[in-house]
Amino acid sequence: MPLPKFEYLSPKSLEEALQLLADRGEGTHLLAGGTDLLVKMAHGHLKPRAVIALKQIDALGGIRFDPGKGLFIGATALLDEVASHPDVKAHFPSVAYAAQQTANVQIRNMGTLAGNLCNAAPSADNAPVLTAMGAEAVIAGPKGERRVALDRFFKGPGQTVIEPGEILTAVHVPVIPSGFGTSYQHVSPRGKVDIAAVCVGAMVGMDGATCKEARIVLGAVAPVPMRAEKTEALVRGKALTPEILEKAGRQASEEARPISDMRAGAEYRKRMTAVLTGRALKQAAEAAAN
Amino acid sequence: MKQLLTLRVNGITHELSIDPWRTLNEVLRDELNLTGTKLGCGSGDCGACTVLVDGRSVSSCLTLAASVDGKEIATVEGLAPSGEQLHPVQESFVENGAIQCGFCTAGMEMSAVYLLGRNNAPDEEQIRAGLSGNLCRCTGYNQIVEAVAAAAEKMKPS
Numbered sequence: 001m002p003l004p005k006f007e008y009l010s011p012k013s014l015e016e017a018l019q020l021l022a023d024r025g026e027g028t029h030l031l032a033g034g035t036d037l038l039v040k041m042a043h044g045h046l047k048p049r050a051v052i053a054l055k056q057i058d059a060l061g062g063i064r065f066d067p068g069k070g071l072f073i074g075a076t077a078l079l080d081e082v083a084s085h086p087d088v089k090a091h092f093p094s095v096a097y098a099a100q101q102t103a104n105v106q107i108r109n110m111g112t113l114a115g116n117l118c119n120a121a122p123s124a125d126n127a128p129v130l131t132a133m134g135a136e137a138v139i140a141g142p143k144g145e146r147r148v149a150l151d152r153f154f155k156g157p158g159q160t161v162i163e164p165g166e167i168l169t170a171v172h173v174p175v176i177p178s179g180f181g182t183s184y185q186h187v188s189p190r191g192k193v194d195i196a197a198v199c200v201g202a203m204v205g206m207d208g209a210t211c212k213e214a215r216i217v218l219g220a221v222a223p224v225p226m227r228a229e230k231t232e233a234l235v236r237g238k239a240l241t242p243e244i245l246e247k248a249g250r251q252a253s254e255e256a257r258p259i260s261d262m263r264a265g266a267e268y269r270k271r272m273t274a275v276l277t278g279r280a281l282k283q284a285a286e287a288a289a290n
Numbered sequence: 291m292k293q294l295l296t297l298r299v300n301g302i303t304h305e306l307s308i309d310p311w312r313t314l315n316e317v318l319r320d321e322l323n324l325t326g327t328k329l330g331c332g333s334g335d336c337g338a339c340t341v342l343v344d345g346r347s348v349s350s351c352l353t354l355a356a357s358v359d360g361k362e363i364a365t366v367e368g369l370a371p372s373g374e375q376l377h378p379v380q381e382s383f384v385e386n387g388a389i390q391c392g393f394c395t396a397g398m399e400m401s402a403v404y405l406l407g408r409n410n411a412p413d414e415e416q417i418r419a420g421l422s423g424n425l426c427r428c429t430g431y432n433q434i435v436e437a438v439a440a441a442a443e444k445m446k447p448s
Contacts, residue, residue: 001332008293008310008356031357038313038352039333051310053357080346104423105401107334109346110353193422 003041007050014059014140014169017052022142022165024050030167031055032076033111035103036119060169063088071095071173072138079108079116079126092173093287094129094182094201101125101186104193114168117153120160121195123220123263127154128201129184131225132215135173141166151217154224180205180213181287185276189264196220197264198272200252202280206288209239216248216277221256221269228252231277240285248281249274295359299324300368308355315339315350318365326366326396330425337424340397340404341365347404347423366396369403378444379403379437388437390428398424402438411442 007024011017021028027049031037040046054060060075065087073082082088083100099113102125116126117137131150139146139162148161155161162168176182186199198220205213214235216228231252238244258269292307299322308317318324318341330338332351339350342364369377376384379402389395398421405412405420412420417438418431426434 002316003311003313005309005311007291008354010356031354034354034357035334035349035352038354042332042351051354053354055357078346103334104337105404105420106337106340106347106349106423110334110348191422 001042001044003038004044004047006048008053009050010053010056012056012058014057014167017054017057017167018140018142018165020050020052021167024052026164028052030118032115032118033078033107035107035111036115054167065091067175069172070175073113073171073173075114075167075169076112077114079103079111079113080105082113083108092133092176092182094184095126095133095173098126098129098184098201101184114171117150117171118160118162118168120154120156120158120224122157122223122225123196123199124225125184125186125196125199125219127225128199128217128219129182129203130171130173130201131217131227132201132203133173133176133182134203134215135171137162137168138170138172139166140169145169147172150225151227156223176203177205179207179288181284181289183280183283183287185280185283186219187272187276195263198258198269198276200273200276200280201225202277202284204235204240204281204284204288206240206285211235211238211240211281211285214281216252216280218252218256218273218277220263221258221273226255226257228255228277230255235281240281245278245281246274249278252277293356293359295355297355297358297361297363299363300365300371306355310354310356312355313351314341314343314348314353314355314358314363317355318350318363324365324367328393328396330393330397335425336394337397337401338394340400340424342400342404345404345407347401349423364400364403366399369399377403379406379441382437382441382444383434386433386437386440388429388433390426394424394426394428398426398434402441405438406442406445410445410447412438414439 029048186196188194253274328338330336
């Protein structure tokens with residue numbers, strides 16, 4: 001279906017983009033990769049008055065790693081750039097893996113990690129592990145910059161804390177502390193290309209065999225990617241034995257609040273939440289040991 | 291307001307005046323008459339519209355023409371510019387029976403070219419992953435995977 005008509009703006013600087021966003025007001029949408037925006041427009045769900053393309057703004061591109069400050073993923077950094085970046089692969093392997101597992105080759109060559117978060121699908125591949133790692137959204141607006149941890153970023157399906165007039169400029173991922181490991185696990189009934197039916201991100205801190213800290217985030221089983229706080233409390237201070245992992249899985253599945261839809265039934269999602277939580281904790285603990 | 295665009299398509303520069311809501315797929319097919327690139331689902335699922343933009347494979351149905359101003363576009367027509375001598379990927383598709391109805395072929399070939407540009411000796415799993423954004427309703431994929439493996443052999447630097 002042909003796209004609806006709109007005004008196309010392609011600012012060169014963030015200041016110019018913020019100004020255009022303020023001037024054009026309601027009905028103005030930001031375009032990064034376009035892989036969600038254009039689909040919504042093609043399907044008639046969205047009729048923007050104006051579209052502001054972010055790709056020409058150099059400051060929003062690229063991926064920067066600083067051993068002290070962590071990783072900054074620019075708003076227009078492609079999923080494929082995240083997945084194949086040497087520093088991301090070396091220091092944030094689960095971030096690279098989640099990006100690699102998002103959609104298909106062409107979408108990863110167009111779509112951005114920031115866009116995957118801003119689109120705020122409950123199933124967003126990149127949300128669970130980044131949220132578990134304490135990543136934050138860097139948001140620019142008329143009043144300056146603010147940072148919001150991803151566990152407070154999502155408001156509902158398709159909704160985030162980003163206010164009209166604001167632009168997400170980067171995603172900041174803190175350095176993984178020594179003794180901590182991460183994992184991303186997901187399942188989809190139609191293989192890897194499809195949107196996840198359930199996905200789980202975890203970061204655990206280990207002291208020998210004992211789990212001293214855990215953050216577990218479940219995707220596609222609630223209106224937003226959700227922390228499984230009771231599960232985190234359950235594993236904290238315990239050795240991650242097969243019995244504890246099974247208990248943790250059961251607990252996570254109780255915390256999950258999935259719906260049934262065309263991808264999976266709620267009961268299947270609950271069971272897979274248990275399986276994937278166990279796997280994520282195990283893999284994250286193994287990564288912590290290395 | 292129409293946008294003035296410069297697109298370099300298969301090495302030829304085109305100056306165009308285009309409505310900003312037109313996709314790259316529409317411009318290639320309707321303005322430049324390059325109908326080798328197909329339009330399938332229109333939502334980035336099927337890969338029939340795959341082209342390369344500055345060397346990256348993308349869905350031309352989800353790409354605004356205005357957003358690729360000044361960029362280098364490669365379409366299936368550019369694989370065999372003479373119209374006679376086929377690209378090794380195309381030769382392999384013919385030789386391996388990888389084409390039935392032909393609708394997915396242009397997109398498959400562009401994805402194969404992109405894959406082989408990044409990995410000149412992919413194994414079967416890597417070929418399948420590389421083509422995972424392209425759907426074929428006829429072949430069952432095996433001949434296509436075989437064709438890409440054969441193309442990799444043909445293209446191996448000697």
